[in-house]
Amino acid sequence: MPTPTTTSRVRRWDQHGREHVVEVQKAGVLRQLCCGTCGWRRKAQFLPWLKAEEHLTLEHQATVNPSSPVS
Numbered sequence: 001m002p003t004p005t006t007t008s009r010v011r012r013w014d015q016h017g018r019e020h021v022v023e024v025q026k027a028g029v030l031r032q033l034c035c036g037t038c039g040w041r042r043k044a045q046f047l048p049w050l051k052a053e054e055h056l057t058l059e060h061q062a063t064v065n066p067s068s069p070v071s
Helices: 048-060
Strands: 005-013 021-029 030-035 040-043
Touching: 005 048, 021 048, 030 048, 040 048
Parallel strands: none
Antiparallel strands: 005 021, 021 030, 030 040
């Protein structure tokens, strides 16, 4: 029986208001990251969401997190 795959997303916005999304696909212990903006892909076993955030920050300057509380 194949391992079920689940997908979650890390969303950030850049200073121009454009949304950038990295999908985190999980199958067992393996996770595959895929950026919807530039097509970047990476396998990550540990801390995939942190790696996704890093990519969005470094490559797209997308740092605005819509789910964080506003001070």
